[in-house]
Amino acid sequence: MTKVLVADDHIATRRMIQVALEKNGYEVVSVNDGLQAWSLLSSKPSLQLAILDWDMPGLDGVEICTKMQEEHKSRLCHIILLTAKEGTENITNALKAGANDYITKPFNKDELLARLHVGERIIGLQTQLTQAQKLESIGQLASGIAHEINTPTQYVGDNLTFLEEGFEDMQKVLGKYTELIALCRDNHLYDSIINDIDRLCHEVDLEYLAQEIPNATRQSNEGVRRISEIVHAMKEYSHPGMKEKTKCDINKSIVNTITVARNKWKYVSDVKTDLDPDLPLVTCLPAEINQVILNLIVNAAEAIQEMVEDGSKEKGTITVSSRQDHDWVDIKVSDTGPGIPEAIHDKIYDPFFTTKQVGRGSGQGLMVSYSIVTEKHDGIISFETEAGKGTTFTIRLPIDPLPVQESAATGEPGNAT
Numbered sequence: 446m447t448k449v450l451v452a453d454d455h456i457a458t459r460r461m462i463q464v465a466l467e468k469n470g471y472e473v474v475s476v477n478d479g480l481q482a483w484s485l486l487s488s489k490p491s492l493q494l495a496i497l498d499w500d501m502p503g504l505d506g507v508e509i510c511t512k513m514q515e516e517h518k519s520r521l522c523h524i525i526l527l528t529a530k531e532g533t534e535n536i537t538n539a540l541k542a543g544a545n546d547y548i549t550k551p552f553n554k555d556e557l558l559a560r561l562h563v564g565e566r567i568i569g570l571q572t573q574l575t576q577a578q579k580l581e582s583i584g585q586l587a588s589g590i591a592h593e594i595n596t597p598t599q600y601v602g603d604n605l606t607f608l609e610e611g612f613e614d615m616q617k618v619l620g621k622y623t624e625l626i627a628l629c630r631d632n633h634l635y636d637s638i639i640n641d642i643d644r645l646c647h648e649v650d651l652e653y654l655a656q657e658i659p660n661a662t663r664q665s666n667e668g669v670r671r672i673s674e675i676v677h678a679m680k681e682y683s684h685p686g687m688k689e690k691t692k693c694d695i696n697k698s699i700v701n702t703i704t705v706a707r708n709k710w711k712y713v714s715d716v717k718t719d720l721d722p723d724l725p726l727v728t729c730l731p732a733e734i735n736q737v738i739l740n741l742i743v744n745a746a747e748a749i750q751e752m753v754e755d756g757s758k759e760k761g762t763i764t765v766s767s768r769q770d771h772d773w774v775d776i777k778v779s780d781t782g783p784g785i786p787e788a789i790h791d792k793i794y795d796p797f798f799t800t801k802q803v804g805r806g807s808g809q810g811l812m813v814s815y816s817i818v819t820e821k822h823d824g825i826i827s828f829e830t831e832a833g834k835g836t837t838f839t840i841r842l843p844i845d846p847l848p849v850q851e852s853a854a855t856g857e858p859g860n861a862t
């Protein structure tokens with residue numbers, strides 16, 4: 446429930462606001478003087494909406510706004526001042542002091558509620574922006590870390606290959622030494638040193654080493670190969686978002702994205718690909734298309750996870766395919782999850798719509814994907830689903846976007862010379 450601080454020394458006004466807000470689903474914290482209001486606002490960042498009377502004992506509403514600006518400038522808090530004072534000068538001063546909005550007494554309840562909604566909308570957008578900035582810096586860090594891991598991985602890999610090949614060569618020489626030792630032993634030559642060698646070979650278990658060292662280097666090489674594959678996929682995936690559309694190999698994007706998302710799907714499903722080997726390059730914003738493919742794979746994995754967790758399935762399958770269809774490319778992400786219930790078909794692209802528990806779903810994946818596909822690429826995103834069988838999302842992208850309209854480019858005033 447959204448909390449609202451209401452501060453007014455007039456008991457009837459305070460009660461009236463409290464009742465109106467509670468009827469509309471808000472939780473109200475109500476106080477009757479400015480000092481209490483300030484103490485709450487300055488100590489509780491969860492209070493992001495406040496309705497403050499201008500004239501109050503202790504501190505008045507405008508003084509509170511001024512103090513908020515001075516001491517908690519970066520705090521997300523939307524303050525609506527209640528005032529009997531009219532006149533541009535008063536109101537300008539209140540807004541300058543840091544009030545976000547004002548309403549004059551006597552006021553209308555519906556108007557107050559509508560203004561409170563505006564406040565909520567602004568706080569919501571600011572929160573989203575902060576979240577987006579956080580994600581962006583995580584993305585940049587990930588790409589930097591991938592780069593940092595790449596260099597040591599490369600020399601570890603090179604050294605392992607050197608050890609592998611070196612040991613093979615040394616084994617050839619060791620083979621000859623073994624023959625020589627056998628010959629000496631048979632002819633009782635250099636008995637003392639041959640005995641030492643036999644004892645040492647026994648101590649270090651030379652036979653075991655000769656057998657297992659190649660296995661160890663082969664397995665380590667395989668591990669390093671996986672690390673570089675993941676690092677490469679991360680680097681390509683989080684390639685700094687280009688502002689201009691470029692020609693992109695969608696099959697490569699799909700393979701990289703599956704690698705990057707491995708931790709999300711590997712416990713609940715297998716991933717299969719069915720990629721068109723003759724797929725043409727698609728002119729698009731690669732980082733954004735990667736984001737869409739990732740969102741769909743993560744949703745597919747989470748849908749299957751739901752069934753694994755409730756015990757109705759042990760493991761599912763996600764299939765990602767690509768095909769050319771005339772001037773279009775279709776990318777499909779199918780899952781063997783529970784399907785999307787009919788009742789929410791027209792809600793899934795809504796901002797913040799989620800059926801997942803807090804912390805798992807943010808309800809932004811499909812909204813963002815929709816905007817990337819339709820608005821930024823003139824493409825189409827659609828889905829087919831069957832209860833208990835699964836869901837297939839299809840992204841349809843034009844291979845080459847429409848050229849920018851000539852008239853729009855030359856029709857600007859001041860361009861004609």
Ligand SMILES: Nc1ncnc2c1ncn2[C@@H]1O[C@H](COP(=O)(O)OP(=O)(O)O)[C@@H](O)[C@H]1O
Nearest residue numbers: 744745748793799800806807808809810811836
């Ligand atoms: N593959 C899928 N199978 C079943 N339901 C899905 C699938 N993809 C999306 N949904 C539904 O659409 C909702 C919105 O998805 P999304 O915008 O990605 O947000 P989130 O994944 O954070 O919930 C999900 O909560 C879920 O109910």
Ligand SMILES: [Mg+2]
Nearest residue numbers: 740744810811
């Ligand atoms: Mg999602």
